[in-house]
Amino acid sequence: MIYDVAVVGCGPSGMAAAVKLKNFGLSVLLVDEQPAPGGQIWRGIERNASIMSSASLSALGADYQAGMSSVREFRAANVDYLPSTQVWQIEGDWTLFLTSAGRARRISARAVLLATGAQERPAPFAGWTLPGVMTVGAAQILMKSGDMLPKGRIWIAGSGPLPLLYATQLLKRGKSISGYLDTSPGLDFSAIGKLVGGWRNVPQLIKGIGWQWGMRRKNLLHWKVQGLAAQGNERLEHISWMENSELKSAAADVLLVHEGVVPRIHETLALGCEHRWNDAQRYLAPALSKMRETSRIGLFVAGDAGGIGGWVAAEASGEIAAIGIAARLGAISDVDGIIRQAHLRQRQARALALRPFLDAVYPPPRHDIEGDVMVCRCEEVTASTVKTAADYSGPDMNAVKAATRCGMGPCQGRQCGYTVQSIISKASGQSPEKLGFYNIRPPFKPVTLGELALMEAGNMPN
Amino acid sequence: MPAYQRLTRQSIDLWPEFMAELYDHSGSVNVNYDRKGGLVLCLGEKAFEERRALNAQLAEQLRNSDNLDQDLATEMLDRRQLQSLMPNLRLGSEIVGASYCSSDGHANPLYLLAALHAAVRRLGGELLSEHRVETIRRNDGSFVVETEQRHFRASRVVIAAGISSGKLAKQVGLEAPIRPQRGQILVTERVQPLLPLPCSGLRQTTEGTIMIGATHEDVGEDSSTTTEASISLAAKAVRIAPDLAQLRLVRHWSGLRIMSPDGFPIYTESEEFPGAFVVTCHSGVTLAAVHAHVIAASIVRGTFSSDTGPFSHRRFHVNAAA
Numbered sequence: 196m197i198y199d200v201a202v203v204g205c206g207p208s209g210m211a212a213a214v215k216l217k218n219f220g221l222s223v224l225l226v227d228e229q230p231a232p233g234g235q236i237w238r239g240i241e242r243n244a245s246i247m248s249s250a251s252l253s254a255l256g257a258d259y260q261a262g263m264s265s266v267r268e269f270r271a272a273n274v275d276y277l278p279s280t281q282v283w284q285i286e287g288d289w290t291l292f293l294t295s296a297g298r299a300r301r302i303s304a305r306a307v308l309l310a311t312g313a314q315e316r317p318a319p320f321a322g323w324t325l326p327g328v329m330t331v332g333a334a335q336i337l338m339k340s341g342d343m344l345p346k347g348r349i350w351i352a353g354s355g356p357l358p359l360l361y362a363t364q365l366l367k368r369g370k371s372i373s374g375y376l377d378t379s380p381g382l383d384f385s386a387i388g389k390l391v392g393g394w395r396n397v398p399q400l401i402k403g404i405g406w407q408w409g410m411r412r413k414n415l416l417h418w419k420v421q422g423l424a425a426q427g428n429e430r431l432e433h434i435s436w437m438e439n440s441e442l443k444s445a446a447a448d449v450l451l452v453h454e455g456v457v458p459r460i461h462e463t464l465a466l467g468c469e470h471r472w473n474d475a476q477r478y479l480a481p482a483l484s485k486m487r488e489t490s491r492i493g494l495f496v497a498g499d500a501g502g503i504g505g506w507v508a509a510e511a512s513g514e515i516a517a518i519g520i521a522a523r524l525g526a527i528s529d530v531d532g533i534i535r536q537a538h539l540r541q542r543q544a545r546a547l548a549l550r551p552f553l554d555a556v557y558p559p560p561r562h563d564i565e566g567d568v569m570v571c572r573c574e575e576v577t578a579s580t581v582k583t584a585a586d587y588s589g590p591d592m593n594a595v596k597a598a599t600r601c602g603m604g605p606c607q608g609r610q611c612g613y614t615v616q617s618i619i620s621k622a623s624g625q626s627p628e629k630l631g632f633y634n635i636r637p638p639f640k641p642v643t644l645g646e647l648a649l650m651e652a653g654n655m656p657n
Numbered sequence: 658m659p660a661y662q663r664l665t666r667q668s669i670d671l672w673p674e675f676m677a678e679l680y681d682h683s684g685s686v687n688v689n690y691d692r693k694g695g696l697v698l699c700l701g702e703k704a705f706e707e708r709r710a711l712n713a714q715l716a717e718q719l720r721n722s723d724n725l726d727q728d729l730a731t732e733m734l735d736r737r738q739l740q741s742l743m744p745n746l747r748l749g750s751e752i753v754g755a756s757y758c759s760s761d762g763h764a765n766p767l768y769l770l771a772a773l774h775a776a777v778r779r780l781g782g783e784l785l786s787e788h789r790v791e792t793i794r795r796n797d798g799s800f801v802v803e804t805e806q807r808h809f810r811a812s813r814v815v816i817a818a819g820i821s822s823g824k825l826a827k828q829v830g831l832e833a834p835i836r837p838q839r840g841q842i843l844v845t846e847r848v849q850p851l852l853p854l855p856c857s858g859l860r861q862t863t864e865g866t867i868m869i870g871a872t873h874e875d876v877g878e879d880s881s882t883t884t885e886a887s888i889s890l891a892a893k894a895v896r897i898a899p900d901l902a903q904l905r906l907v908r909h910w911s912g913l914r915i916m917s918p919d920g921f922p923i924y925t926e927s928e929e930f931p932g933a934f935v936v937t938c939h940s941g942v943t944l945a946a947v948h949a950h951v952i953a954a955s956i957v958r959g960t961f962s963s964d965t966g967p968f969s970h971r972r973f974h975v976n977a978a979a
Contacts, residue, residue: 284884286883286884290884292884301884574864584771586778587771587774587775587778588770588771588774588775588784589774589784589786589787590786591786591787594774594786597767597770597771598767598768598770598771598774599771600767600864603844603907603908604907605846605905605907607907607908634910636882636908636909636910637882637884637887637908637909638887638906638907638909641846641905641906641907642905642906643902643903643904643905643906644843644845644869644891644894644895644901644902644903644904644905644906645891645895645901645902645903647887647888647891647892647906648888648891648892648894648895648902650888651888651889651892
């Protein structure tokens with residue numbers, strides 16, 4: 196069977212789009228890596244809502260609990276849904292290659308919506324590969340999917356709303372935190388200037404201030420931290436940092452780091468879509484039409500995969516994309532009327548109102564990544580190796596990849612791409628926008644040779 | 658083409674010296690060279706006999722064409738001999754044996770490229786990326802090479818521009834009828850050493866990844882990958898070694914081979930504009946040593962045409978006339 200639409204990703208935007216597409220009378224298949232709906236933000240929500248104590252559940256925050264109604268609506272729409280399934284390749288007009296439970300297969304669709312979300316921005320520093328150091332996002336996944344909390348002396352370092360939220364969640368669960376290192380440069384006048392727009396979304400702003408205030412009250416905050424480093428023999432033992440031009444250090448068992456999130460762009464890069472450089476947040480995102488179509492007809496992107504906006508904006512963008520797809524497939528004609536009726540543009544604008552403020556308060560880190568700092572964990576490539584390769588082979592992401600293997604490992608450059616870009620940019624003076632990103636090769640996710648071989652003609656049905 | 662076999666042989670012999678020189682000039686880039694021989698696996702008795710006959714034919718050609726005292730040193734191995742050569746690899750049931758060539762070697766082409774880049778710069782050369790050459794013309798007794806950004810003047814110009822060589826060669830009175838041929842290749846995750854020798858398109862890098870190649874497709878300048886190809890390459894690999902089925906594919910890519918009409922290199926100098934050369938081939942790794950030591954030296958000495966006669970572009974005109 197050929198589906199009208201294949202949706203990839205079961206987070207806020209994917210679910211919102213799938214429900215709306217189904218309501219337009221289109222046949223929809225939703226494919227997702229996770230075993231249950233919710234994406235990263237609402238990971239494990241069905242399970243947690245049924246088994247967690249109400250105190251633990253409320254500690255996860257109002258945003259988390261808000262996901263329950265979206266997930267219920269998605270379940271009620273009875274969309275064809277493939278959980279625990281990875282999309283490892285997409286070919287034009289459109290064939291999706293999937294794998295689940297060790298078995299690969301292909302499906303066809305007339306249009307594709309990528310609702311694949313975001314990933315944490317890689318931000319390497321000295322010692323970041325030591326056991327005991329992990330990202331806030333990974334720690335939060337453990338909290339949501341297994342109710343697992345870190346043990347020992349816990350330090351959180353980074354910038355942005357997520358580490359503040361996670362710290363608040365830990366404190367509400369009765370965990371103590373040894374300290375919070377805020378690596379953002381601090382509130383400045385340019386950020387305050389952007390508050391005017393921010394006030395249009397008062398609940399969001401109050402929530403943000405609430406997180407900060409909760410932390411400050413407990414006297415855990417260290418401001419304008421620079422030069423974070425982790426030390427230890429077999430695992431993390433100490434951390435050190437610069438604060439007010441003073442070198443400080445502390446014993447630590449767990450260090451959780453986070454420097455913001457960036458859109459997941461491997462699929463759109465591999466499919467040759469046009470991308471734009473967001474200079475404020477220093478990431479690439481696919482160029483999208485008002486209806487969220489990429490430069491390739493029939494390929495749409497919703498949610499954070501098209502640019503970071505958070506879950507409320509993601510839901511609105513999912514609905515907009517659904518309308519765009521339905522129009523592209525000829526299922527609806529009155530696009531503007533439907534958008535007006537659902538107040539989609541207003542909902543989107545309101546959800547995004549705080550974004551310029553957040554971008555100004557939490558700029559991506561700009562410090563130099565140098566010397567022995569590991570840049571590519573998969574292939575164990577250091578910053579100095581990358582710089583030498585750029586000097587010899589030229590300011591080119593793919594030349595550096597070829598010379599160093601940086602970006603050739605199982606993560607396909609997801610963990611090193613922007614770091615390598617920044618090192619080459621600083622060494623050569625070439626702008627990150629001009630440098631672009633690695634050529635992305637299939638598969639998007641590893642698939643075994645055995646699974647591929649079984650797809651040979653005659654070996655298996657489609 | 659016996660001249661090509663001779664050239665290949667010459668390059669194989671020059672490789673150790675070339676590599677040592679490159680190691681010094683590049684500031685110690687290791688290109689992971691070794692020369693333990695290579696295998697062509699035979700699936701089925703028929704393939705085995707065909708390969709044996711082909712080897713005999715090639716040896717015969719070489720003996721007749723000149724008096725090389727060494728042949729290509731190929732021998733046929735049965736399944737048991739093959740297995741003892743690769744003790745860690747469980748062979749597929751169809752494998753009857755293999756042809757073994759002791760002179761085959763292996764180097765990492767990406768590291769070779771990086772080493773050459775580094776050596777050119779360290780020897781004082783200049784590499785300009787993102788300078789697409791638009792025109793090459795003769796002016797006042799020298800060549801002017803024009804890019805969008807800058808013009809360069811030189812007494813000699815070597816065109817080694819891959820797929821674009823044909824277009825540039827025309828501007829200096831040369832025909833280099835190059836066509837692209839797509840090759841797709843799979844790369845697996847890293848594993849313990851399984852393949853001590855390259856065999857039938859499978860080879861294991863020093864890092865432990867296994868490369869599975871390659872397709873030969875005439876699709877113009879389309880360098881995209883197809884899942885159809887990854888499926889057939891994976892199926893081939895699993896037929897050769899069933900345990901490879903468990904390995905994860907981490908990268909699937911394609912590139913364009915630079916093919917002349919007969920598949921052999923083109924080394925030629927313009928008669929109309931002496932000092933303009935075309936140097937192009939699709940086996941730039943094997944032939945790297947001969948390019949560095951013989952071709953470059955001939956260009957510098959001005960003895961180019963006599964040294965590279967059989968590889969002149971003029972052979973294509975002869976064929977067309979015949």
